Amino acid sequence: GSVLRARDINMIALNSRGKDISRVKNAATLRVDFTIGANELAAAGNRPIYLCITSPDGYMLATEAMPTFTYQGSKKGYSASREVDYQNEDLDVSIFYNGSGFTPGVYKVDIYMSDNHIGSSEIDMR
Numbered sequence: 001g002s003v004l005r006a007r008d009i010n011m012i013a014l015n016s017r018g019k020d021i022s023r024v025k026n027a028a029t030l031r032v033d034f035t036i037g038a039n040e041l042a043a044a045g046n047r048p049i050y051l052c053i054t055s056p057d058g059y060m061l062a063t064e065a066m067p068t069f070t071y072q073g074s075k076k077g078y079s080a081s082r083e084v085d086y087q088n089e090d091l092d093v094s095i096f097y098n099g100s101g102f103t104p105g106v107y108k109v110d111i112y113m114s115d116n117h118i119g120s121s122e123i124d125m126r
Contacts, residue, residue, distance in 0.1 A: 002041040004086070006093075006111045006119025009034040011053075013102070013125060024102045024125035030061075032109055034119060036084070036091045044087050050078040050112040051095045056105025061097060071112055078112070 012020055013027035021027060032051055050069050053061045061079045068075040080097045104126050111119040 002039065002043070003116050004039055004042050004113055004118050005037050006034045006113075007037055009109055009111070009119055009121035009123075011107060011109060011121075011123045011125065014096075022126060024104055027102050028098065028100065030097045030099070030102070030107075031094055032080075032097070032111075033092070033094050034111065036086065036093060036113070036118070038089045040088050042086070042088060045085070046083055047086050047113055048081055048083050049093065049095065050076075051080045051082075051097070052077070052110040052112070053079040053097055054108040054110075056103055056107060061099055069112070070115070071117075072115060076112075 010033045012031045013024045014029040014031055015021045016028040055061055060077055062077050066077050068077050080095050082095045084093055106122050106124050109121050
């Protein structure tokens with residue numbers, strides 16, 4: 001009952017000036033927006049969130065350093081992360097992934113928090 005869930009997951013392509021653009025191939029950044037739902041049973045406080053973005057060709061987007069976090073006892077790579085202050089109420093979150101060479105197609109987004117998979121979505125980017 002104390003597991004948090006992410007909902008309303010959406011991904012937006014941004015140009016180098018941070019403006020929304022319609023074509024992912026011209027993007028410098030991908031912004032993933034979602035809401036972590038309120039849950040009175042969950043512990044409040046600062047928590048890291050890890051974002052895994054899988055490209056249409058099946059590869060996880062990551063920086064050259066390939067950062068990892070521990071998920072259910074093993075190391076897992078991630079695309080981007082952010083720490084949030086969760087206070088048992090709905091929390092809108094945006095996480096940014098900087099990169100280039102994005103291709104049109106269906107991207108898979110997975111979100112992890114506190115050793116739990118809290119949400120996923122498949123998003124078709126043009």
